[in-house]
Amino acid sequence: xxxxxxxxxxxxxxxxxxxxxxxxxxxxxxxxxxxxxxxxxxxxxxxxxxxxxxxxxxxxxxxxxxxxxxxxxxxxxxxxxxxxxxxxxxxxx
Numbered sequence: 026x027x028x029x030x031x032x033x034x035x036x037x038x039x040x041x042x043x044x045x046x047x048x049x050x051x052x053x054x055x056x057x058x059x060x061x062x063x064x065x066x067x068x069x070x071x072x073x074x075x076x077x078x079x080x081x082x083x084x085x086x087x088x089x090x091x092x093x094x095x096x097x098x099x100x101x102x103x104x105x106x107x108x109x110x111x112x113x114x115x116x117x118x
Contacts, residue, residue: 026050026117050099054113057093071096075111 028049030038035056038045060072073093078086083106090113094101099115106112 026053028052050115050117053097054094054099054115057097058090058111 026049027046030045030047030049031052032038038047057071058073058075061074061077062072063069065071071093073086073089075086078089087104087106090104090111091101094113094115098117100118101113101115103112103114
C-alpha cells in the first residue's frame with residue numbers, strides 16, 4: 026500500500042519540496058501499535074495503545090494487536106513477542 030511516508034520520528038518525509046509516497050504497511054502498523062483508543066477522532070476505537078500493555082498479560086496484547094490489524098484490513102500471518110521485541114508479519118488483503 027502506498028501512502029505519504031513518515032520519518033522514523035513520525036514527521037512528514039519531504040524530498041525536492043514535495044511529500045514522499047512509499048510502501049506504508051510497516052508505518053501503518055507502527056501507528057496502530059502506538060495509537061491509544063480515542064487518539065484518532067474519526068475512529069475512536071482504533072489503536073492498540075501498546076503502552077497500556079507494559080505490565081499486562083501478553084495474551085491480551087496479542088489479541089488486541091490481531092484485532093486492530095484485522096480491523097484495518099490486514100491479514101496477520103505471524104505474531105511473536107520476545108521480551109520487548111514484537112515481531113509481526115501482516116499484509117493488507
